Amino acid sequence: MNISVIGCGYLGAVHAACMADLGHDVVGVDVDPGRVAQLAAGEPPFHEPGFAEVLRRALDSGRLSFTTDVSRVAGAEIHFVAVGTPQQQGSYAADLTYVDDAVTSLLPHLAPIDGRPAVVVGKSTVPVGTAERLAERLGDAAVLVWNPEFLREGFAVQDTVAPDRLVYGLPVDETAAAAARDALDGVYASMLERGTPRLTADYASAELVKVAANSFLATKISFINAMAEMCEFTGADVTFLAEAIGHDDRIGKKFLRAGVGFGGGCLPKDIRAFMARAGELGAAQSLTFLREVDSINLRRRQHVVNLTVHALQGRVPGKPVAVLGAAFKPHSDDVRDSPALDVASRLAGLGADVRIVDPAAGPVLRRLRPDLGVVDTVEEAVAGAHAVLLLTEWPEFVGLDPAVVGTGVAARTVIDGRNVLDPASWRAAGWTYVGLGRP
Numbered sequence: 001m002n003i004s005v006i007g008c009g010y011l012g013a014v015h016a017a018c019m020a021d022l023g024h025d026v027v028g029v030d031v032d033p034g035r036v037a038q039l040a041a042g043e044p045p046f047h048e049p050g051f052a053e054v055l056r057r058a059l060d061s062g063r064l065s066f067t068t069d070v071s072r073v074a075g076a077e078i079h080f081v082a083v084g085t086p087q088q089q090g091s092y093a094a095d096l097t098y099v100d101d102a103v104t105s106l107l108p109h110l111a112p113i114d115g116r117p118a119v120v121v122g123k124s125t126v127p128v129g130t131a132e133r134l135a136e137r138l139g140d141a142a143v144l145v146w147n148p149e150f151l152r153e154g155f156a157v158q159d160t161v162a163p164d165r166l167v168y169g170l171p172v173d174e175t176a177a178a179a180a181r182d183a184l185d186g187v188y189a190s191m192l193e194r195g196t197p198r199l200t201a202d203y204a205s206a207e208l209v210k211v212a213a214n215s216f217l218a219t220k221i222s223f224i225n226a227m228a229e230m231c232e233f234t235g236a237d238v239t240f241l242a243e244a245i246g247h248d249d250r251i252g253k254k255f256l257r258a259g260v261g262f263g264g265g266c267l268p269k270d271i272r273a274f275m276a277r278a279g280e281l282g283a284a285q286s287l288t289f290l291r292e293v294d295s296i297n298l299r300r301r302q303h304v305v306n307l308t309v310h311a312l313q314g315r316v317p318g319k320p321v322a323v324l325g326a327a328f329k330p331h332s333d334d335v336r337d338s339p340a341l342d343v344a345s346r347l348a349g350l351g352a353d354v355r356i357v358d359p360a361a362g363p364v365l366r367r368l369r370p371d372l373g374v375v376d377t378v379e380e381a382v383a384g385a386h387a388v389l390l391l392t393e394w395p396e397f398v399g400l401d402p403a404v405v406g407t408g409v410a411a412r413t414v415i416d417g418r419n420v421l422d423p424a425s426w427r428a429a430g431w432t433y434v435g436l437g438r439p
């Protein structure tokens with residue numbers, strides 16, 4: 001099928017390449033000429049395992065191209081909207097400017113193909129009610145489907161081609177809904193043939209599935225981080241607690257890793273936008289718990305700062321501190337709302353001589369935060385450090401030998417912000433080990 005993808009960031013670029021790899025003809029459109037040039041040259045503009053290979057294969061097949069010229073979407077049967085919906089400056093609400101701009105730019109190029117209406121598919125994460133408003137804006141020019149995306153960074157390719165489920169939010173008009181559903185089924189045929197569950201609903205339900213899922217995940221993390229706080233008060237071990245409660249199938253083991261908390265371009269801004277939307281709808285009370293989820297999460301960052309200040313005996317200015325990790329999670333170079341970067345920034349703000357190292361996010365960090373001391377190796381980061389903070393659980397950090405790391409430091413204190421190191425072996429090597437809710 002002929003497809004266009006508007007917005008080629010983490011979501012759109014991976015979606016475009018994967019759809020072409022599945023055999024569709026895809027044009028990816030982005031307003032950022034640098035990004036388009038990189039993608040067209042087969043260079044991933046971000047770190048995402050497996051993406052470079054899919055991108056290269058899709059480009060070589062001749063089925064994938066990238067452009068800044070939105071008129072090139074004419075001829076596509078299906079147009080995916082995958083632009084950003086970041087948090088507005090000074091408010092919790094989502095900024096829908098990019099989504100509205102994308103629709104505005106598409107409108108002149110939408111036309112029926114072989115008598116079938118054009119189909120616009122919203123993939124961006126939006127406040128409930130957005131799809132209905134956009135459908136009105138599209139009028140007769142296209143049928144709108146809301147098809148939220150659930151991919152995780154670090155697993156984006158795998159999650160795109162083998163999702164847990166597909167959700168379609170369809171228009172009320174049954175004929176339009178059937179046409180749009182069939183068109184989207186054509187795009188996802190290989191997944192549907194493998195038995196991927198496909199759930200259809202109205203627009204509002206489909207939009208809510210996405211933010212409900214992210215709210216649940218964020219709540220799970222803040223729940224275990226609240227338990228970590230309780231463990232800190234009682235001397236109990238949150239990693240044991242998580243394992244023990246996780247044996248109950250109703251609770252499950254996933255998303256119960258206590259530490260410095262959640263970050264990234266999704267969970268933090270999505271729960272805030274959800275709260276903002278609830279307020280607009282007069283339903284703020286239904287989501288007050290998310291306020292607590294957010295504040296537990298942010299508290300963990302300050303807690304790590306406090307632990308570090310304590311380790312430095314309150315004498316922070318000028319003290320070298322090694323920060324291992326900058327990305328919001330391993331296997332990504334995304335530093336959007338990253339807890340690691342936030343902690344590093346707060347410590348730098350207190351005057352610490354922060355040296356931060358990340359296997360993937362170094363170049364991004366040098367561009368975005370030239371004020372921070374970004375280094376290339378763990379050795380450089382820990383040289384002369386009075387405290388070592390592990391804040392992103394990259395395998396190369398988890399596997400560090402405490403004896404080797406210890407040779408470079410000024411003081412052997414490690415703060416394990418992800419509870420991934422083995423306290424016994426670090427202590428045996430002469431380190432003061434500080435976990436988060438873990439003695």
Ligand SMILES: NC(=O)c1ccc[n+]([C@@H]2O[C@H](COP(=O)([O-])OP(=O)(O)OC[C@H]3O[C@@H](n4cnc5c(N)ncnc54)[C@H](O)[C@@H]3O)[C@@H](O)[C@H]2O)c1
Nearest residue numbers: 007008009010011030031032083084085098101102124125
């Ligand atoms: N990143 C993820 O893992 C993920 C997963 C699921 C859903 N989402 C949602 O998907 C959306 C996109 O997220 P992202 O992380 O890919 O964002 P991003 O910021 O990485 O990418 C957005 C891209 O859209 C481009 N853009 C902006 N306005 C445009 C326009 N009018 N026309 C064409 N291109 C335009 C930008 O230049 C940028 O390249 C968000 O709503 C996000 O919440 C993201």
Ligand SMILES: O=c1ccn([C@@H]2O[C@H](COP(=O)(O)OP(=O)(O)O[C@H]3O[C@H](CO)[C@@H](O)[C@H](O)[C@H]3O)[C@@H](O)[C@H]2O)c(=O)[nH]1
Nearest residue numbers: 149150151152153221255256257261262263264266328329
């Ligand atoms: O037990 C856990 C699990 C995760 N995290 C943190 O939570 C954040 C988010 O992790 P994850 O959800 O794996 O990454 P994302 O790529 O942001 O994916 C989330 O956000 C996407 C965008 O909406 C959704 O599509 C995904 O389904 C949803 O998992 C990261 O900072 C993790 O370090 C924890 O602290 N403890």
